[in-house]
């Protein structure tokens with residue numbers, strides 16, 4: 001099951017993690033791949049939408065984001081993109097090497113790449129400038145209508161991640177699409193500002 005959360009942006013939820021399928025004209029781009037059980041759900045959604053999945057961007061290498069990478073790659077032969085500093089972790093977790101190694105400021109498909117190390121060294125956020133939508137990976141999570149930090153034990157450097165959270169206030173976006181929790185539509189920036197204030201950053 002998937003839902004279209006914004007025009008051309010579809011969300012697939014599996015267990016505790018979101019995958020997004022973003023329409024780029026005649027094809028689809030996946031943001032992350034979920035856990036190992038998510039592959040079939042993504043392929044079903046791709047079929048329902050009726051456009052081929054030709055690219056996968058990974059926000060980072062953790063297994064709840066890369067769990068279905070191998071399956072999806074085998075089934076669709078989509079191009080896989082990730083930040084250059086995340087390549088080793090992705091290889092370690094999945095045995096696959098990304099085809100495209102991204103750097104801060106790159107444009108991949110319709111996304112601008114924002115390198116935000118902290119949670120992992122090659123964590124990225126993806127900005128869809130047209131719809132003002134920011135895909136944040138695990139920089140922040142949504143819980144009960146509010147944004148929260150990822151529990152510190154899951155982050156390589158939680159203090160560095162806090163700096164990144166604050167930096168996101170400089171990004172021009174309205175919708176915040178987290179990997180964990182509900183998408184914040186329209187009020188993403190406002191909720192982020194509230195978190196920054198709550199953390200005293």
Ligand SMILES: [Zn+2]
Pocket residue numbers: 060062119138154
């Ligand atoms: Zn993570």
Ligand SMILES: [Zn+2]
Pocket residue numbers: 017062064065138179180
């Ligand atoms: Zn995660």
